[in-house]
Amino acid sequence: MKINNKIFDYIYKCKSVAIFTHIRPDADALGSSCALKMYLEKMGKAADIYCDAEDISLNFNFIKYVSKINNPQLKEYDTAIALDCADLTRLGKYAPIYESIETRLNIDHHITNTNFGMFNMIIPSSSTGEIVYTMFKSMQLKPDKEIATALYAAVASDTGCFQHSNTTSESHKIAGQLLRYKIDINKANYFLFKRRSWGQIMLMQAALKNLKLYLDGKLAIMFIRSNQFKECDVGNNESFGLVDYCVNIEKVEVGILISEIKPNLYAVSIRGKGNVDCSKLGAIFGGGGHPNAAGCNIFGSCNSVIGKLVRATKKFI
Numbered sequence: 607m608k609i610n611n612k613i614f615d616y617i618y619k620c621k622s623v624a625i626f627t628h629i630r631p632d633a634d635a636l637g638s639s640c641a642l643k644m645y646l647e648k649m650g651k652a653a654d655i656y657c658d659a660e661d662i663s664l665n666f667n668f669i670k671y672v673s674k675i676n677n678p679q680l681k682e683y684d685t686a687i688a689l690d691c692a693d694l695t696r697l698g699k700y701a702p703i704y705e706s707i708e709t710r711l712n713i714d715h716h717i718t719n720t721n722f723g724m725f726n727m728i729i730p731s732s733s734t735g736e737i738v739y740t741m742f743k744s745m746q747l748k749p750d751k752e753i754a755t756a757l758y759a760a761v762a763s764d765t766g767c768f769q770h771s772n773t774t775s776e777s778h779k780i781a782g783q784l785l786r787y788k789i790d791i792n793k794a795n796y797f798l799f800k801r802r803s804w805g806q807i808m809l810m811q812a813a814l815k816n817l818k819l820y821l822d823g824k825l826a827i828m829f830i831r832s833n834q835f836k837e838c839d840v841g842n843n844e845s846f847g848l849v850d851y852c853v854n855i856e857k858v859e860v861g862i863l864i865s866e867i868k869p870n871l872y873a874v875s876i877r878g879k880g881n882v883d884c885s886k887l888g889a890i891f892g893g894g895g896h897p898n899a900a901g902c903n904i905f906g907s908c909n910s911v912i913g914k915l916v917r918a919t920k921k922f923i
């Protein structure tokens with residue numbers, strides 16, 4: 607991975623940093639942001655993290671500083687750094703704060719990134735965590751156990767625990783280097799991939815009843831209504847993993863989970879295991895992502911949203 611040297615000047619120069627990551631944060635968003643804060647503190651700098659999310663899953667609390675997100679200690683910032691955000695809208699309600707800061711950096715791995723920063727470092731790689739790790743390694747700064755845990759979470763999460771096709775020898779190499787810092791790998795993987803509340807299991811039971819096949823069994827769609835989230839006492843950001851049940855079905859090429867997050871507003875997760883480019887499918891509805899994993903938001907009734915998705919997917923299958 608080639609790091610643009612210019613970023614080092616910005617990192618050396620900054621003193622008070624606001625780190626921004628994306629709405630509905632995943633472990634790459636949270637892990638890379640928390641790792642960046644820890645690295646900056648090692649260098650004697652101060653940083654706050656902003657993430658437009660009402661309740662960040664407790665599953666991520668094994669990452670140091672996740673519980674300190676949106677709890678700013680600084681009054682002003684000389685530098686803003688967006689991590690893992692493909693465009694400015696991904697910063698949600700914090701976008702105006704980002705834009706108000708004099709020096710604005712944008713570090714990301716999404717090739718669809720709109721280069722919204724003053725300085726943009728977009729490196730195609732499996733995760734933003736890999737970029738953060740390589741950037742500080744190039745500056746001869748070593749992680750510690752907490753940083754390594756945060757970065758491992760980032761890399762493991764975005765590669766689907768090294769199972770997605772975006773996994774490279776680089777991802778494995780970096781994870782291998784991080785393991786030298788005595789990460790509790792059992793704990794990290796339990797919290798990242800396995801831990802479920804009773805409510806999440808009940809939600810899964812409800813969601814599986816709302817699973818149907820379309821397009822000769824090549825498309826599977828599952829939906830969760832907002833009252834089902836409420837009945838199971840599960841936040842609408844805690845349905846992760848369920849979309850895998852859709853895409854894992856044999857013959858299915860595209861699996862979609864539709865979660866009603868507000869009346870008539872659906873968050874759509876798209877996963878693929880065939881030749882369909884999910885990011886193009888998501889882009890039809892103003893979203894985006896990667897070839898095998900993408901997302902978007904769609905307004906409408908549940909049935910109309912399903913209809914739109916079936917018609918759109920049909921063009922790709």
Ligand SMILES: [Mn+2]
Binds near residue numbers: 634690715733734764
């Ligand atoms: Mn990412």
